[in-house]
Amino acid sequence: MAINVIQSVKLEDNLNTLVLLDQTVLPGKTEFLDLTTQEEIWEAIFELKVRGAPAIGIAAAYGVYLAAKSSAAENVDEFYQDFKKAKDYLATSRPTAVNLFWALDRMERRLKEETERNKDVEALKNALLEEAHAIRDEDEEVCKTIGEHALTLLKPEMGILTHCNAGTIATAKYGTALAPIYLGTEQDYNFKVYADETRPLLQGARLTAWELEQAGVDVTLICDNMASIVMKEGKVQAVLVGCDRVAQNGDTANKIGTSGVAILAKHYNIPFYVCAPLSTIDLNCKNGDDIEIENRGAEEVTAKWYSERMAPEEVNVYNPAFDVTDHSLITAIITEKGIAYPDYQDSLKKLFD
Structure with missing residues (x-):
């Protein structure tokens, strides 16, 4: 296909x-x-x-x-x-x-x-x-190369959970976290994908679900707080996410909510894979504490997707656009140069060498 x-x-x-x-x-x-x-x-x-x-x-x-x-x-x-x-x-x-x-x-x-x-x-x-x-x-x-490497870690008929959108519309083609799904679909792997809606901007609901459906992939949309139950029910065998920055120790910044998904995956013994082009790996950044986290406007939480405002007018809102997933929660970081495993301090540097 x-x-x-x-x-x-x-x-x-x-x-x-x-x-x-x-x-x-x-x-x-x-x-x-x-x-x-x-x-x-x-x-x-x-x-x-x-x-x-x-x-x-x-x-x-x-x-x-x-x-x-x-x-x-x-x-x-x-x-x-x-x-x-x-x-x-x-x-x-x-x-x-x-x-x-x-x-x-x-x-x-x-x-x-x-x-x-x-x-x-x-x-x-x-x-x-x-x-x-x-x-x-x-x-x-x-x-495409990231997708090929990631596909070696996956098996046909797997259930895969993804957060935010790391697909073809987020890249030149194929995407990062969605690349193995597309390549697997072409080879009849019959993946079952669960897409977190990804509050508050709904990139999973609006973008990932849309593009996977357009491509004929079996995709089910879930609310962010449903990730735990689909994992507990045995519907997910791997988590694939993209990223916006990887520190030299493997700490990874991605769309808000990614860290929570990683914590859940660790609890349920599900591998958590980060798909990261070398261009997102910042060896000048020691760890996640050095990554600047963008904070965005309150209206994205209180009003943006509703016909009427859904929160009190004067309520305080905290709206960080990203969070940092600790390296200890990441099973592997998949790049175009190969797959890095812990210790990331060493394995990521070797990819550049």
Whole structure:
């Protein structure tokens, strides 16, 4: 069975436009946004119109390229200043997803390399376009390879629980945590997937359930607080999640609620796998305490998905967008370079070596 692929991030270079699937209106509408300004691209990242660490990185790479392309600088120094201004601006859109900074830094490295080769401004613009395309193309291959590695840990007919959305619309293609599900579906593994709704923004309900259903995968939506009972009833044999950042000791930041799922999986002796491109592994980050957790507005909890407000007007709201899963709860971290097992301090470093 071939999977249904929707390209969530695309560059229309001849129109100077970044085209994004608006993930905030799914599943009711499939709507693409045509973004031409840095302000529009910044807002799309901040407002989760594009989301998923790899997709954010791709969008940022194309976004900073478009900013550089529009530069009227006549010399390399002025061009670099215009690029740096755009890069620094886009970097403020989301603090937790390391792919945002990874992609922007990679674009800057390419610019510096080409500058050292005495390239002119037009050649620098072409090099940035080439690099942005490479980031997108490499992500597709990375996701497929992660899926192949993860599939070696799974068996046909398994029940798999996933949290948030780490699928094809969060990446260039295939996804990270959903990649083995798609590859397994193509090979008739007949997985039964349980998708946490993932409060408060409902990425599991709106996005994961939607894209898996579109692809013909057997998916059942559950509320976040139902994860324990489906595990207890023996319906889940593995948990697969994506991530936004992995510290050098294996602590992993992912959508809020992931840590709770990991604790439950540990209790019920169910393997908990994190699917992580190398670009999300931050060896400069010692542990989870060093990961900045984004806090978002109260309305996402009190009002966003309701026709009428569902909480008292003056109630205090705490709305962290992510939590950190302790490395001790993670069975394995699956990357495009292979599978890392504890001790992560050593095994993650070896992946880069």
